[in-house]
Amino acid sequence: MKIKNIFKxxxxxxxxxxxxxxxxxxxxxxxxxxxxLVSTWTINRxxxxxxxxxVRQDINTAKLIYNNKIEQIQSVIQFTAEISxxxxxIIRHDEYGLGYMWGQIRKSVKPSSGNDHAILDMLTLVDVxxxxxxxxxxxxxxxxxxLHDSLVKKCMEMKKPIASTExxxxxxxxxxxxxxxxxxxxxxxxxxxxxxxxxxxxxxxxVMKAAxxxxxxxxxxLVGVLVGGVLINNDNEIVDRVKETVYHGEKYxxxxxxxxxxxxxxxxxxxNVMTKDNKRAIGTILSKEVYERVIVxxxxxxxxxxxxxxxxxxxxxxxxxxxxxxIGVLYTGILEAKYRxxxxxxxxxxxxxxxxxxxxxxxxSLRLGNNIIERIKILKRGTEAIxxxxxxxxxxxxxxxxxxxxxxAFNDMARSxxxxxxxxxxxxRHLARTEKLTAMGEMAAxxxxxxxxxxxxxxxxxxxxxxxxxxxxxxxxxxxxxxxxTNRCKEIVQGLLDFSxxxxxxxxxxxxxxxxxxxxxxxxxxxxxxxxEIKSSFxxxxxxxxxxxxxxxxxFLNLFINAADAMNxxxxxxxxxxxxxxxxxxxxxxxxxxGVDKEFLPHIFEPFFTTxxxxxxxxxxxxxxxxxxxxHKGTIEAESEQGRGTTFVINLPVRKNNNxxxxxxxxxx
Ligand code: ADP
Numbered sequence: 001m002k003i004k005n006i007f008k009x010x011x012x013x014x015x016x017x018x019x020x021x022x023x024x025x026x027x028x029x030x031x032x033x034x035x036x037l038v039s040t041w042t043i044n045r046x047x048x049x050x051x052x053x054x055v056r057q058d059i060n061t062a063k064l065i066y067n068n069k070i071e072q073i074q075s076v077i078q079f080t081a082e083i084s085x086x087x088x089x090i091i092r093h094d095e096y097g098l099g100y101m102w103g104q105i106r107k108s109v110k111p112s113s114g115n116d117h118a119i120l121d122m123l124t125l126v127d128v129x130x131x132x133x134x135x136x137x138x139x140x141x142x143x144x145x146x147l148h149d150s151l152v153k154k155c156m157e158m159k160k161p162i163a164s165t166e167x168x169x170x171x172x173x174x175x176x177x178x179x180x181x182x183x184x185x186x187x188x189x190x191x192x193x194x195x196x197x198x199x200x201x202x203x204x205x206x207v208m209k210a211a212x213x214x215x216x217x218x219x220x221x222l223v224g225v226l227v228g229g230v231l232i233n234n235d236n237e238i239v240d241r242v243k244e245t246v247y248h249g250e251k252y253x254x255x256x257x258x259x260x261x262x263x264x265x266x267x268x269x270x271x272n273v274m275t276k277d278n279k280r281a282i283g284t285i286l287s288k289e290v291y292e293r294v295i296v297x298x299x300x301x302x303x304x305x306x307x308x309x310x311x312x313x314x315x316x317x318x319x320x321x322x323x324x325x326x327i328g329v330l331y332t333g334i335l336e337a338k339y340r341x342x343x344x345x346x347x348x349x350x351x352x353x354x355x356x357x358x359x360x361x362x363x364x365s366l367r368l369g370n371n372i373i374e375r376i377k378i379l380k381r382g383t384e385a386i387x388x389x390x391x392x393x394x395x396x397x398x399x400x401x402x403x404x405x406x407x408x409a410f411n412d413m414a415r416s417x418x419x420x421x422x423x424x425x426x427x428x429r430h431l432a433r434t435e436k437l438t439a440m441g442e443m444a445a446x447x448x449x450x451x452x453x454x455x456x457x458x459x460x461x462x463x464x465x466x467x468x469x470x471x472x473x474x475x476x477x478x479x480x481x482x483x484x485x486t487n488r489c490k491e492i493v494q495g496l497l498d499f500s501x502x503x504x505x506x507x508x509x510x511x512x513x514x515x516x517x518x519x520x521x522x523x524x525x526x527x528x529x530x531x532x533e534i535k536s537s538f539x540x541x542x543x544x545x546x547x548x549x550x551x552x553x554x555x556f557l558n559l560f561i562n563a564a565d566a567m568n569x570x571x572x573x574x575x576x577x578x579x580x581x582x583x584x585x586x587x588x589x590x591x592x593x594x595g596v597d598k599e600f601l602p603h604i605f606e607p608f609f610t611t612x613x614x615x616x617x618x619x620x621x622x623x624x625x626x627x628x629x630x631x632h633k634g635t636i637e638a639e640s641e642q643g644r645g646t647t648f649v650i651n652l653p654v655r656k657n658n659n660x661x662x663x664x665x666x667x668x669x
Contacts, residue, residue, distance in 0.1 A: 017373050024365035028358040039350045043343050051313050051339050056302055058332045059315040062242045062260055066319075066330055069238055073230055074163040074210035076119060080104055081212045081226045090127060090214060090224045098125065101136040104228070105177065121235075122176035122207070123228035125214075126152060133224065137177035144175075146227065150322055155211035155225050163210035164322040165232075167264070173205045173231060180205075183234040188267055189283040193306050195266050195291035202283075206232045206264045206319075206328055232262055233269040234282065242332060243272050252338040259312070262319070263329040266291045273308050273333075281308045286329065290316055298326050304336065311336040375403045382410055391418035429602065430669075437605060437626060444607055445500035448493045455493060459486045495620035498551075499607050499627035509544040509655050510552065512577055512585050519556035520575070523564070531570040532563075539578045542585050543654040551628045558621045559589045559648055565612075566593025566646060583654050584634070584668035590647040596640040604638060635668045 014022070080101060089098055106118050123136040130147030146152045155162050168176075170184045186202040209229035216223050232238070239260040243249065247258025261271035266286040273281045286295070293301045294316045301316040312333035319328040378395060385393035394411055397404040462482045469476050516536070523529055563573050571592040580586030596604060603609045605626040610619030629636045633653050640646040651668035 016376075017369060020369035020373070021366055024362055024369065028361045028365070031361075032354040032358045035354050036347070036351050040347050043346050047339055047343055047346075048313065051334055051336075052302060055313050055315045055332060055334055058242075058246045058258070058334075059300075059317055059330070061246050062330055062332045063317065065242050065245060066238055066262075069230070070163045070165070070208050070210065072119065073208055073228065074161060074212075076104060077123070077210045077212045077226055077228045078161055080123070080228075081214055086125070086214045086226065087216045087223045090125070090133060091216075098134040098136075099139075101125070101134065102139075105137045119230060120228045121180055121231045122173075123226070124176065125224055125226050127224045128156070128222055130156070130225075135176060136228075137179065138175060141175055149227065151209050151211045152225050152227050154322060155213050155227070156222060159213045159215065159222050161210065161212045162322065163208070165319055165327060166207055166209050166229075166321050167204045167327050168207050169204055170202075173207070180231050183231060186233060186267065186269060186283050188285065189281075191284060191308075193287050194285035195288045195295075197266055197285055202233070202264065202267060202269070204264070206262070206269060208232060233264065236270050236272060236280065238262065239270050239272050246332065247334070252335055255310075255335060255337070257335050257338065259307070259333050259335075261329075261331040263331065265328065266295055269328075276309060284308055286316075290314075294318055294329050295326060305333070307333055311340075313339070375406070379406065379410060382414075386414055386417065391421055433602060433605070437623075440607055440623075441500035441627065444496040448496040448500065451489070452493050452497075455486055455490050459483060459490070462486065492618060492620065495618065495624050496607060499620065499623040507546045507548055507659075509659065510547045510549060512542060512545055512587060512652065513538040513540075515547075515549065515552050516556055516575055516577065516587070519553045519560065522553075522557060523560050526564075528561075528564045528569050529573075532567060533572045534575070535572060536575040538576070542577060542579065543583075545585055545632070545652045546655045546659060547632050547652070548628075552632070555625045555628050555650075556589070558625050562621060563589065563591035563593060563646070566595070567591050568593070571645075580651050580668065582667055582669075584651040585654060587650040587652070588647055589650075590645060592645040595642040595644055595646050596638065597642055601638060601640055605636070633667060 101123050104118050104120050104123055106121060121137070124132055124146065125134045126132050126146050130145045130152060132142045132144050132146060135141055149166075151162060151164060151166060173184055174181045184202070184205050188197060188199055188201060190197075207229040209227065211225050211227040213222055214224040214226060215221065239262060242260035243256065243258055246260075247256070250257040256272060256274065259271070259273045261268050261273055263269065263286060268282055268284050271280055271282060273284075275281045275284070285291075287306050290301050290305055293299055295318070298318050300318075301314065303314065304311055305314040305316075306312075307314065313336050314331060314333035316329050316331045318326045319330055321327045382393055382395050391414060393414055395407040397407045397411075462479050466476060466479045466483065469479065516538070520534065520536070524534060560573065567573070574588070574590040576588045576590075578586050578588075597611075600609075600611065605622050606619075607623040608619040609623075610617035612619075626636055629650060629652070635651045637649045638646060639649065653667045
């Protein structure tokens with residue numbers, strides 16, 4: 001647990017790149033190890049299991065060959081018994097006549113030399129009491145009893161031919177045929193892995209035997225038994241035939257691929273398994289495991305087994321005598337080395353391919369990881385730029401690395417952030433200006449109210465004084481100036497009241513286009529408009545608005561006169577109307593005049609703001625316009641570029657069904 005935590009902490013302290021590399025490495029390694037294990041397991045299962053299956057079939061072939069040999073012995077003995085009138089010879093004791101039996105006996109240990117058709121190592125005729133009448137391979141010895149021979153005994157009892165593999169003592173074997181003496185001498189070779197047998201040499205021999213009953217044809221009585229057989233010890237005919245039939249003598253690295261053996265007890269008496277010095281491993285012993293299983297438990301064995309000096313894939317099957325007692329073992333096996341080599345070769349190929357694949361996967365993933373990290377760094381730079389206020393920062397979309405989705409999303413985010421920011425700033429400016437103008441309006445209204453009454457007084461009393469003055473009074477002139485200036489003051493105060501939204505006349509449904517036309521008609525013939533081209537583009541069928549006709553006319557008059565002023569009598573005045581957003585009619589008044597200085601633009605709607613010479617402008621025109629538009633719940637904005645002209649954009653809410661004016665001042669924003 002502790003180690004795991006330490007490992008985790010270490011891992012997470014590494015930078016992303018190393019973590020990615022380690023992650024990829026672990027993933028590819030795990031995949032590689034898993035792939036290798038699975039393929040090794042599959043190869044093991046398929047290859048070795050296949051071979052084991054094959055060996056299991058091979059033992060059946062070996063059994064067939066073994067039994068075939070016994071049958072062959074049986075038929076030779078039957079043939080011998082039937083071709084010569086044996087019962088006659090027995091009855092007549094015609095020893096000379098029995099001599100031809102000699103022809104069935106092999107003259108030498110090797111079957112190919114001498115008499116080719118002779119296959120028997122021993123052939124003996126006994127009478128009905130079991131006494132030996134004639135021993136074909138040792139005619140001098142006769143008269144002894146063979147009743148102790150279970151095959152002879154069984155044959156007499158059953159009066160039927162029988163055959164099996166039997167053990168005979170060495171003395172008996174040599175008595176049957178003295179030539180066999182050398183073949184019976186087998187020294188037991190003890191090896192560390194072999195089963196323990198505490199004998200130095202073999203004391204018995206294994207013989208494939210057949211017994212044939214001789215019956216008197218007239219009386220149908222048994223008159224004797226003809227018994228014979230072949231000594232297996234040191235006779236490799238059967239095992240070599242198995243090897244040739246089953247394995248076709250195939251070799252691997254100079255060694256026999258397939259081998260067969262006949263064991264007597266646990267000792268090899270006939271085999272083509274070779275020792276290191278290339279001799280048949282006669283006398284060597286079964287391994288402990290197999291001995292236990294086959295000889296002790298009398299069961300078949302299939303599987304890997306260590307045979308003499310190498311591993312074989314093997315099958316062992318017990319050999320029983322006529323009394324069903326186990327006397328030996330038949331074995332076939334395939335050298336495992338070839339399949340082991342094939343298996344390892346395949347495993348190495350798979351490991352090679354896997355390692356190669358892992359390497360490629362690792363390199364690719366490393367490069368990919370680098371790409372990802374590189375792009376993350378680019379993104380990080382982008383976010384840092386955005387965070388520091390550079391909202392115009394753009395990522396160039398990367399088509400190759402597949403990050404364009406992220407890049408586009410980032411750019412979209414930056415764009416919308418910028419839009420929001422712009423909007424926020426605009427709102428902020430607007431709010432600040434509105435607040436300022438509202439405050440100014442309140443102040444102006446207060447001042448105007450206060451001044452209006454005294455002005456009224458001044459005007460009243462100066463008019464009374466004027467009336468009382470004689471026509472030729474030199475004072476009249478001064479009093480008239482007082483009245484004139486007081487009137488001007490009143491006008492200014494009225495302007496202030498207009499700006500500060502003092503209540504106005506009736507609000508009635510109006511057509512904007514019509515009002516603009518009226519205003520235009522008022523000014524276009526004035527001298528200052530003579531050099532000005534007036535262009536109007538009105539959208540027809542605009543919905544009506546609710547408004548005070550004369551106040552709105554004042555708005556447009558102010559705007560047109562300001563425009564003419566700015567153009568200094570020469571230029572183009574464009575008036576356009578259209579349907580704007582949020583159910584508002586939009587009016588644009590543009591000129592090609594000198595424009596408004598950038599630093600003045602936020603102030604032009606303030607009362608008394610003017611750039612004109614004293615006496616020429618009061619700075620009240622636009623503030624009155626602003627006040628009137630506000631009273632109509634509309635908005636007015638100015639856009640200007642110095643030297644290029646100015647555009648005033650007015651939005652006025654359209655009339656509602658009940659002719660009420662919108663409550664909300666922001667409807668047209
Ligand atoms: P006044 O015309 O008496 O100066 P206004 O309130 O009408 O007062 O205008 C304020 C200022 O706004 C003007 O002095 C001028 O600098 C600027 N202005 C208004 N309209 C325009 C325009 N169409 N072109 C350029 N400047 C303008």
